[in-house]
Amino acid sequence: MGRHSLPDEHATEGTRGGPAAAGRRRTVVVATLLVLVVAGGAAVAASSGLLSFGDAxxxxxxxxxxxxxxxxxxxxxxxxxxxxxxxxxxxxxxxxxxxxxxxxxxxxxxxxxxxxxxxxxxxxxxxxxxxxxxxxxxxxxxxxxxxVAASPVALALVAPAAKSLGWPSRTYTWAELAAAATRSDALRLGAADPARSAAALLALSSVGRSAAHEGADGGTGAATLAKALAQRTADTDAQVVETLARDGSGAGRGDPRRNQAVVLSEQAAYAYNTGRGAKRGLDLFYPKDGAPLLDYxxxxxxxxxxxxxxxxxxxxxxxxxxxxxxxxxxxxSGFRTPGEAADEAAVKKAGAASPQPYAGSTAETPSAKELQEALGMWTIIVQSARLTTVVDASGSMAAPVPGAGGRSRMDVTKASLLRALAQFTPEDEIGLWDFATRLDGSRDYRELVPTARLGDPVEGGRTQRDRLTAAFGALQPVPDGATGLYDTTLAAYKQATASYRPGRFNALVILTDGANEDPGSISRGELITRLRRLADPAKPVPMIAIAVGPDADGESVREIARATGGAGYQVTDPAEIQAVILKAIMTVGQGSRAN
Known part of the structure; x- marks a missing residue:
């Protein structure tokens, strides 16, 4: 007899089959149906969130x-x-x-x-x-x-491509891995957009740090990787997985639109591999100088x-x-527990194998500055820049910078600008103005180097980059010169918008260490009104305004920059200018790319 039958132990064979028994059976059937209906309704309500809990x-x-x-x-x-x-x-x-x-x-x-x-x-x-x-x-x-979770960032390759790089026996630093993966066009390397993917940005920063530790130019190493990735970038991590060669084809074979290698988290590789059943999945290279963690x-x-x-x-x-x-x-789901040893079985499903250092210490998290520099560089590479740089040459720029060994604000500013210049490619266009008061007749400003492509030749067998390097080095404060900020800003912005170049990140960079001191200039309110009229969303030229030192009017530069869709910053040390420029390019550049 089944568990849910309702026996009547005192009934005779006759009464068990009579009308009363039939009535009881109908009652049981009706009651059972009611229970099933109620239970089914409750299940629907629970699944829709209408009935998440019991009465309690x-x-x-x-x-x-x-x-x-x-x-x-x-x-x-x-x-x-x-x-x-x-x-x-x-x-x-x-x-x-x-x-x-x-x-x-x-x-x-x-x-x-x-x-x-x-x-x-x-x-x-x-x-x-x-x-x-x-x-x-x-x-x-x-x-x-x-x-709540963790997952290291690594380089994932389809099996034939991994074998060509010596997986799993050969290990690489980040710099070596980037060099190997970008050595030829035969190995197609992809990643998500570092502006939208933490995994891709951490990898890009790690390459720069790794190259610097090896005595190489970290910026060059990261830029090389960025150039390779820029040709085969997906919007998000989920989308970059879809770019992988579906048949596991090695370098030089299969659909040329698909990648053999991608920057990926261990968890994403785990999800990809476990979703393929018995098919051969991805192999992971874990750099021996440490894999940065997604830390959730x-x-x-x-x-x-x-x-x-x-x-x-x-x-x-x-x-x-x-x-x-x-x-x-x-x-x-393929995640690691923070602070605990890796689960060997799960990591192997993700594509790890000895002697790949998948269980070793993870890399130190890149600093905010390193991440900003990597993303600023990425923005420049993905969309070549056209920048006019306008530098304050008023007398106050001769003031010494505390802790800088007697160097002036202008000295430290020039050094920072030269470091920033090194981050730009030959395709980028950069020019230079300086300003004080009555620097060129009645004008507070003058154009020192017209904005042009850094790789273009100029007189004397030099390039635009050489010319700018010399011009930055020659900048000097004007004795007794005041700060003609407002008229200069308007004139520079007029020229930047008039010479807008489609397909590039156009911007105006203004550096000043003081407030406007020209009594004959337009007012701040008038400047902001006229900047808003000049700003064209279809041809964006955001202003990057940097107030340098304790006497600079940080609030003014922020308000002025916002009128153009740009951003204003204040730094206490001119040595921070390089990092701020790259940070600003990253911040306002992403907005420009969306247009």
């Missing part, structure tokens, strides 16, 4: 909206669903976590611009996005509370506006993500 939780559940990187979101969603099923509580109230996948670069841009978030918790794939979100002048506050920070967004219940629920869910069952869920 339904009215008291604390709703928590969480946005996660697309690679991590499915595993986090599984943990959230288990929390609902298990009625996990925070301070006696069940937690109801709703997970949405969203690209980290988009979230960082929105938070940096001060857009009001529709979520309380954000888990990007890297802390670099948290730093990016904080850079905006009106950014939404975010605070990192912990890390758990961040609380605008915590000061969260209710106590939601704030505590957010921390309770972070704790839950660190519990053994949650770690197993993350592990089944």
């Amino acid at each position: 939780c339904r009215d008291s559940a604390v709703r928590l909206d969480l946005v996660a990187s697309p690679d991590l979101a499915p595993a986090v969603r599984s943990v959230a669903e288990r929390a609902r099923a298990d009625k996990v509580t925070s301070d006696g109230s069940c937690i109801d976590v709703r997970v949405t996948a969203r690209e980290p670069y988009k979230v960082a841009a929105a938070l940096g611009a001060g857009r009001e978030p529709d979520f309380a918790v954000w888990i990007p794939d890297s802390a670099l996005w948290v730093d990016r979100a904080k850079e905006g002048g009106e950014s939404v506050p975010v605070a990192t509370a912990g890390h 920070p758990y961040t609380i967004v605008r915590e000061n506006r969260l209710s106590t219940d939601r704030s505590r629920a957010a921390m309770r869910f972070l704790t839950l993500l660190g519990e053994p069952e949650s770690r197993r869920t993350l592990g089944r």
